[in-house]
Amino acid sequence: MTVSPDRQPVVVTDLKEAIDAVRASGLRLTSARRLVLEALLAARKPISAEDIADGLGGTMTESDIASVYRNLETLGELGLVRHFHAGHGPGRYVLEDFGEHEYLACESCGALEAVEPSSLDGVRDKVRELSGFEARFSHFPIVGLCADCAKKRKSASGRAAAHRH
């Protein structure tokens, strides 16, 4: 349960496809389920369960947080939805898609930089060289500083050193 299962992603690009996938699986298409799908489609980026329950900040119908979590889990098992944990805070959920579905999470500004999984192959290779460890960045992404924040921090480091807590 703590480990993301090795399941095959199911890519959908609109609500109709998503609904078809749900129906095809034998699951019922309920309004709560549909709302989760609609929110994920509308957001087009990783969002939290609470974002969905809140109706994306009031722009959509609200729903019960417990049902949202249950549906995210169900849709995850179906292969329609993925989620990951980027540092502190709630998990982030996204619809499965083709390309960019791994992330670099900036711990300073909170930005999520989407990258294609294959672009991290070299990184995984480097880790594997150490001891045969197989790094997996899909459920716990790489955390650090995006280029902007790294630059800011570097140029500020002279001053910061003076009043470091």
Add this chain to the structure above:
Amino acid sequence: MTVSPDRQPVVVTDLKEAIDAVRASGLRLTSARRLVLEALLAARKPISAEDIADGLGGTMTESDIASVYRNLETLGELGLVRHFHAGHGPGRYVLEDFGEHEYLACESCGALEAVEPSSLDGVRDKVRELSGFEARFSHFPIVGLCADCAKKRKSASGRAAAHRH
């Protein structure tokens, strides 16, 4: 608060040094504080705040979990203690030390593989090549499968494919 500060580590190897460091900083040496230090020294590996509060499973005096957290934070600011989050579950705390203080966390068996920070330089370089992103593995380590678990999973994948949920 969500970002680990860039502070200089203070390495101590025994209780006396730890106590001296606390005293030298102007902080009071209370019994609760001492207990945290003793537990970290006794454990010799990353442990949770609850482990400390429980007296390492009854082998030491118990203490209040809130005070443990407060002291871990205080000792962290002092540079004596670090902590990180390896996947799900509570944060793990360790005394600062010289060598191995970054980790590879196996999401299958829970093992923590300690590595020297410099051995991850190549990994950080590979990430930087992508977009200038500066990966930091000290607060959110690399998660994946240790060599053993990766091997088990590989040899089991033929069978697993049959009854995949």
Add this chain to the structure above:
DNA sequence: CGGAATGATGCGATACGTTTGCAGCAAGGA
């Protein structure tokens, strides 16, 4: 189209890890 079966909902309770408020205590200086 109506009725039965059961998957799904909504709500509250619960869990877990962590933080905070606060009254009282005790470490360390005078």
Add this chain to the structure above:
DNA sequence: TCCTTGCTGCAAACGTATCGCATCATTCCG
């Protein structure tokens, strides 16, 4: 030894996530 104030212990609250359960509504089937 007393005083100051940092620190404690306890309880409560927090954010994220899960679960129990009675009720509801989707889907199937006739």
